[in-house]
Amino acid sequence: xxxxxxxxxxxxxxxxxxxxxxxxxxxxxxxxxxxxxxxxxxxxxxxxxxxxxxxxxxxxxxxxxxxxxxxxxxxxxxxxxxxxxxxxxxxxxxxxxxxxxxxxxxxxxxxxxxxxxxxxxxxxxxxxxxxxxxxxxxxxxxxxxxxxxxxxxxxxxxxxxxxxxxxxxxxxxxxxxxxxxxxxxxxxxxxxxxxxxxxxxxxxxxxxxxxxxxxxxxxxxxxxxxxxxxxxxxxxxxxxxxxxxxxxxxxxxxxxxxxxxxxxxxxxxxxxxxxxxxxxxxxxxxxxxxxxxxxxxxxxxxxxxxxxxxxxxxxxxxxxxxxxxxxxxxxxxxxxxxxxxxxxxxxxxxxxxxxxxxxxxxxxxxxxxxxxxxxxxxxxxxxxxxxxxxxxxxxxxxxxxxxxxxxxxxxxxxxxxxxxxxxxxxxxxxxxxxxxxxxxxxxxxxxxxxxxxxxxxxxxxxxxxxxxxxxxxxxxxxxxxxxxxxxxxxxxxxxxxxxxxxxxxxxxxxxxxxxxxxxxxxxxxxxxxxxxxxxxxxxxxxxxxxxxxxxxxxxxxxxxxxxxxxxxxxxxxxxxxxxxxxxxxxxxxxxxxxxxxxxxx
Numbered sequence: 001x002x003x004x005x006x007x008x009x010x011x012x013x014x015x016x017x018x019x020x021x022x023x024x025x026x027x028x029x030x031x032x033x034x035x036x037x038x039x040x041x042x043x044x045x046x047x048x049x050x051x052x053x054x055x056x057x058x059x060x061x062x063x064x065x066x067x068x069x070x071x072x073x074x075x076x077x078x079x080x081x082x083x084x085x086x087x088x089x090x091x092x093x094x095x096x097x098x099x100x101x102x103x104x105x106x107x108x109x110x111x112x113x114x115x116x117x118x119x120x121x122x123x124x125x126x127x128x129x130x131x132x133x134x135x136x137x138x139x140x141x142x143x144x145x146x147x148x149x150x151x152x153x154x155x156x157x158x159x160x161x162x163x164x165x166x167x168x169x170x171x172x173x174x175x176x177x178x179x180x181x182x183x184x185x186x187x188x189x190x191x192x193x194x195x196x197x198x199x200x201x202x203x204x205x206x207x208x209x210x211x212x213x214x215x216x217x218x219x220x221x222x223x224x225x226x227x228x229x230x231x232x233x234x235x236x237x238x239x240x241x242x243x244x245x246x247x248x249x250x251x252x253x254x255x256x257x258x259x260x261x262x263x264x265x266x267x268x269x270x271x272x273x274x275x276x277x278x279x280x281x282x283x284x285x286x287x288x289x290x291x292x293x294x295x296x297x298x299x300x301x302x303x304x305x306x307x308x309x310x311x312x313x314x315x316x317x318x319x320x321x322x323x324x325x326x327x328x329x330x331x332x333x334x335x336x337x338x339x340x341x342x343x344x345x346x347x348x349x350x351x352x353x354x355x356x357x358x359x360x361x362x363x364x365x366x367x368x369x370x371x372x373x374x375x376x377x378x379x380x381x382x383x384x385x386x387x388x389x390x391x392x393x394x395x396x397x398x399x400x401x402x403x404x405x406x407x408x409x410x411x412x413x414x415x416x417x418x419x420x421x422x423x424x425x426x427x428x429x430x431x432x433x434x435x436x437x438x439x440x441x442x443x444x445x446x447x448x449x450x451x452x453x454x455x456x457x458x459x460x461x462x463x464x465x466x467x468x469x470x471x472x473x474x475x476x477x478x479x480x481x482x483x484x485x486x487x488x489x490x491x492x493x494x495x496x497x498x499x500x501x502x503x504x505x506x507x508x509x510x511x512x513x514x515x516x517x518x519x520x521x522x523x524x525x526x527x528x529x530x531x532x533x534x535x536x537x538x539x540x541x542x543x544x545x546x547x548x549x550x551x552x553x554x555x556x557x558x559x560x561x562x563x564x565x566x567x568x569x570x571x572x573x574x575x576x577x578x579x580x581x582x583x584x585x586x587x588x589x590x591x592x593x594x595x596x597x598x599x600x601x
Contacts, residue, residue, distance in 0.1 A: 001166045001167075001170055002159065002162040002163060002166050003139060004138060004139020004140065004141075004159070004163040005138065005139070005162065005163045005164075005166035005167040005170065006136050006137070006138055006167050006170075007170055007171075008136070008167060008170060008171035008349065009171065009349055009352070009353075010171065010173045010176050010177060010325060011171040011172065011177060011280035011281060011282060012172075012177050012178040012179065012180065012280070012281040012282070012283070012286045013118065013172050013177055013178070013179045013180070013202060013229065013278060013279075013280065013281060014179075014180045014182060014266075014273055014274045014275075014278065014279050014280075014281050015076060015079070015116045015118055015179055015180065015181050015182070015229070015277075015278055016041075016075075016076070016181075016182060016183070016184065016274075016277045016278070017075065017076045017077060017079060017116070017181050017182070017183055017197065018037070018038035018040075018041055018044055018072045018075045018076075018077050018183065019035060019037035019038050019183050019185060019186050019187065020035070020038070020072070020077050021034075021035060021246055022058065022246075023080060023242065023246065024076075024077055024078060024079050024080045024081075024197075024242075025078070025080045025081055025082075026060055026061050026062065026078040026080070026081025026082070026083060026085060027058055027059060027060050027061065027078075028053055028056050028057055028058060028059050028061070028064075028070050029053065029057065029058075029070070030057055030058045031057065032048075032050055032053035032054050032057055032070065033050040033051075033053075033054055036187070037183070037185040037186050037187050038072055038075075038077075038185075040184045040185035041072075041075055041184070043071070043074065043075065044071045044072050044075060046071075047071035048070070048071040048072075049071070052068070053070050053071075056068055061073075061078060061081070061085050062083050062085075066086070066087060066088060069087065073085075073087055074087065074117070076116040076117060076118070076181075078111065079114070079115065079116040079181065079231070080114065080233065080242070081111075081113060081114070082113050082114065083113055084110050084111065084112055084113055085110070085111045086108055086109070086110045086111075087108075087109055087110075087111065088106045088107070088108060088109070089106070089107045089108075089109045089211075089224050089226075090104075090106050090107075091104040091211055091222065093148070099149075100146050100148050100156075100219075100220055101220065102214075103213045103214045103215045103218050103219070103220075104211050104212075104213060104214075104222070105211070105212040105213060105214050106212075107209070107210075107211045107212045107224060109209055109224055109226065110228075111228060112206065112228045112230060113230075114203075114230055114231060114233065114234070115206070115228040115229060115230045115231070116179070116181070116228070116229050116231065117226035117227070117228055117229075118169075118226060118227055118228075118229045118277070118278035119225045119226050119277045119278055120164075120165070120168045120169075120225075120276060120277070120278045120279060121276040121277050121278075122275075122276040122279060123164045123165070123167075123168045123276075124154055124155050124161065124164060124165075124225055125153060125154060125155075126145075126152070126153060126154060126155055127153070129155060129164055132164070132167075133164075134342060135342070135345060135346075136167065136345070136346065137343065137346055137383060138163050138164070138167060139163055140160050140163050140164070141157075141159065141160060144157040144159055144160055145157050145160065146220050156220065156222060157220070157221070157222070158210065158221040158222050158223050161222060161223045161225070162208060162223060165208060165223065165225065165227065166208075168280070169205050169227055169229075171280060172202055172205055172229065173202070174201075174202050174203055174204050174205065175201065175202070175203070176201075176202075176325070177201070177202040178199060178200070178201060178202070178281075178286055178290075178318060178322075179199070179200050179201070179202050179229060179231050180196055180198075180199055180266075180274070180281060180286075180289055181196070181197050181198040181199070181200075181242075182194040182195060182196050182197060182266055182274050183195050183197055186245065186263070187249060188245055188248065188249055188252070188259040188260060188262075188263060189259070189260040189263055191260065191265070193265040193266060194265065194266035194271070194274040194275075195245075195263050195264070195265060195266075196243070196264040196265065196266060196289060196292065196293060197242060197243055197245065198233055198240065198241060198242040198243060199233075199240055199241065199289075199290070199293055199315070199318075200231035200232040200233035200239065200240030200241075201231065201232040201239055201240060201318075202229055202230070202231060202232075203230040203231060203232050204228075204229070204230040205227060205228070205229055205230075206227050206228035206229070206230075207227070208223045208224070208227060209223065209224040209226075210222070210223050210224070211223070211224060236307075237307045237310055237311050237314075238310070238314070239314060240314065241307075241310075241311035241314070243262075243263075243264060243293075243296065243297075243300070244300065244304055244306060245259075245262075245263070247304060248262050248300065248303075248304060251303060251304060255303075257303070261299060262296060262299050262300050262303075263296060264289075264292045264293045264295070264296035264297075265292060266285075266289060266292075267285050267288030267289050267291075267292060267457075267459065267524070268288075268457050268459060269285070269455070269456070269457030269459065269460060270285035270288065270289070273285050282330065282414055283322055283325050283326035283327075283330060283414070284326060284330050284414030284460060284463060285414070286322055287319065287322045287323065287326065287463065287526070288459055288463070288524060290315055290318055290319050290322065291319070291524040291525075291526065292524050293315060294312060294315050294316070294319075295522075295524055297311055297312050297315070298312075320468070323467065323468035323470070323471060324363070324468075324470075326414070326467070326471075327363050327364060327471065328363055328364075328365065328412060328467065328471045328474070328475035329364075329365065329366060329367070329411040329412060329475075330411075330412075330413070330414040330464075331410055331411045331412065331413045331414055331415045331420060331464075332348045332351075332352065332366050332367075332411040333345035333346075333347075333348030333349065333417070334410070334411070334415050334416060334417045334419065334420035335348075335407050335408070335410045335411035335420050335424075336348045336370070336411075337417035337420060337421065338407065338410065338417070338420040338421045338423070338424040338425075339392075339395075339396075339407060339424075340387060340388060340392055343383060343386075343387040344417060345417065346382075346383040346387070347370075347383055347384045347387060347388065348366065350381075350382045350383055350384060351366045351369045351370055351373070351384070352364060352366045354369060355369050363470070363471055363474050363475060365475055367408055367411070371396075373388065374392070374393045374396040374397070375393070377389055377390055377392065377393045378390075400435075402435050402436060402439070403435055405435075405439055405478060406423075406424065406435045406438055406439055407424060409438070409439055409442060409477075409478065409481060410423055410424060410445075412442075412464040412465075412477070413442075413445070413456070413460050413461055413463075413464040414460055414463070414464070415445075415456055415460060416454070418454055419449075419454060419456050422449065422452075422454075423438065423445055423449075423456075429448060430448065433448065439478065439480055439481055440480050440481065441490045442461055442464070442465060442481055442490075443458070443461050443465075443490050443491060443493070443494035445461055446458040446460075446461050446494055446497075446498070447493075447494060447497055447546070450497070450498075450501060458494050458495065458497075458498040459523070459524065459525075461494070462491070462494075462495075462525060462526075462527075463526060465477065465481075465483055465491065466483065466486070466526060466527040467526075468526075486527050486528065486529055486530075487529060487530065487531070487535050489538070489539050489542045490542075491529065492529065492531060492535060492536070492539060493539060493542055493543060493546065493547070495520050495523065495529055495531070496516060496520070496531070496536070496539075496543075496547055496559065497546060497547065497561070498523070499511065499516050499519035499520050499523075500516070500547065500559065500560070500561045501561070502519060503515070503519065504561065504564070509560060509561075509564040509567075509568075510550050510558045510559065510560035510564065511558060511559060511560075512552060512556060512557070512558045513533065513536065513556070513557045513558060513559065514556075516531065516536075516559060517531050517532070533557075536559075545562055546561075546562055547559050547560070547561060547562060548560050548561075548562055548565040550565075
């Protein structure tokens with residue numbers, strides 16, 4: 001790892017791949033011209049030559065020359081190839097007319113068997129990268145960046161590139177990090193959600209490759225951004241698997257099924273973790289992704305034979321391991337950021353690492369170590385020495401116990417620093433919602449901010465409230481936050497609201513009770529929530545001001561978000577006023593029925 005980079009805790013990896021009709025096995029698509037979904041990726045859309053690819057359709061890249069490779073060759077379209085594939089990388093700024101990059105030569109890059117050449121684009125973007133440099137206190141040196149005569153969007157200098165790349169890939173640990181392969185578009189769904197196509201374990205992360213140059217002492221050096229990440233997925237599906245989406249597509253056409261019901265989507269609230277070609281995935285969204293995959297396999301098993309029980313067994317083992325990795329306080333860094341600002345994550349990482357080294361327990365509570373730091377800030381080491389002094393120690397001592405309790409509660413949820421800051425700041429909540437309200441009902445963290453640009457997913461709160469049994473027994477929630485059982489009214493109401501919001505996104509302003517139950521049953525909950533008629537009826541007053549009960553035309557019960565009830569009331573009142581005794585009809589000589597009949601034929 002280059003100087004200036006930083007060791008981060010274990011993260012998992014999302015890897016974007018284009019849709020492929022032959023299983024990403026190192027062959028050209030069987031029907032290249034019919035593969036429209038892959039054109040979602042701009043580079044493929046720009047370079048794809050349907051006639052040229054059709055001429056070599058179904059052929060192995062091992063039998064083709066590089067100039068015959070399809071346009072998807074750089075987009076990880078052969079991550080299941082059992083053989084190496086060598087491509088030529090050319091720097092986009094290189095060329096005879098380039099003063100800064102004229103010395104860059106075409107460079108051979110070999111993608112290893114069962115590997116994906118991963119690129120973390122967000123980390124290499126100058127503007128996005130600046131935020132990461134600040135967050136992790138990286139040794140990025142702006143003065144090393146060359147003057148190109150224009151303002152480039154991307155980091156150019158090799159040392160700065162390696163600071164970012166080594167930090168990113170350093171958090172991907174072979175044998176511990178999962179890799180989630182996903183596609184932005186597939187022919188099986190019109191949804192904008194990312195579709196998970198396979199899951200495996202990272203087996204190895206390759207070294208960086210530097211560009212070749214035409215001079216011995218190049219004035220500017222750069223690294224190829226890709227790094228080979230070998231995964232564990234093999235045809236036998238012993239340690240990972242691929243979804244049989246192509247077979248399901250054929251089956252759906254044959255039997256008239258909706259193929260979307262068999263897809264595993266990236267989890268709600270984790271869009272950023274499944275973007276930028278390759279990105280870190282923290283433990284909490286990894287758990288959610290695994291649960292989504294398990295539910296999809298359950299559905300697939302009913303219509304298509306295959307080794308799905310083996311895949312389910314492997315996923316179940318990974319789920320147990322993920323809960324241990326996640327621990328009881330996945331939002332510790334975000335909670336500290338809400339208190340000390342920038343650098344909270346760094347202090348959290350170092351404290352958690354110290355706790356892990358000093359303890360042999362399976363799960364760690366880092367809060368006692370932080371409280372010890374607040375008692376003796378002069379003894380701080382590492383980032384804490386730079387960031388925390390007596391001022392923060394005084395602020396902690398002056399903080400009301402209830403505020404401290406709220407901060408600790410926030411650390412139980414895998415939330416971003418910005419979300420923790422918003423939740424901890426009384427000025428960013430409704431005036432009638434105090435710290436005690438959030439402690440007594442943590443699901444309010446979802447309900448209050450669900451319509452903001454940066455909402456906290458109800459699933460994130462649910463995993464914090466009902467984590468793995470081992471975690472919950474070792475680190476129980478505070479008494480007033482604790483759920484009485486899995487149909488606690490606070491939980492049921494939040495899930496009802498989430499189901500109604502999901503319905504609203506699909507155009508429904510109310511949902512029948514049976515639809516609500518079906519929607520909640522489909523949620524990727526670690527602990528199920530059996531919402532029968534009596535459970536909803538038992539909510540009573542807790543629904544007031546949030547969800548209204550509505551009677552359908554046939555007398556059956558339905559439910560509606562209170563804001564839609566209010567909207568309906570306003571519209572109804574306006575219409576009634578216009579139809580009242582003082583209203584007058586507009587005079588018109590048009591025969592509107594005739595106009596409609598002519599238009600419709």
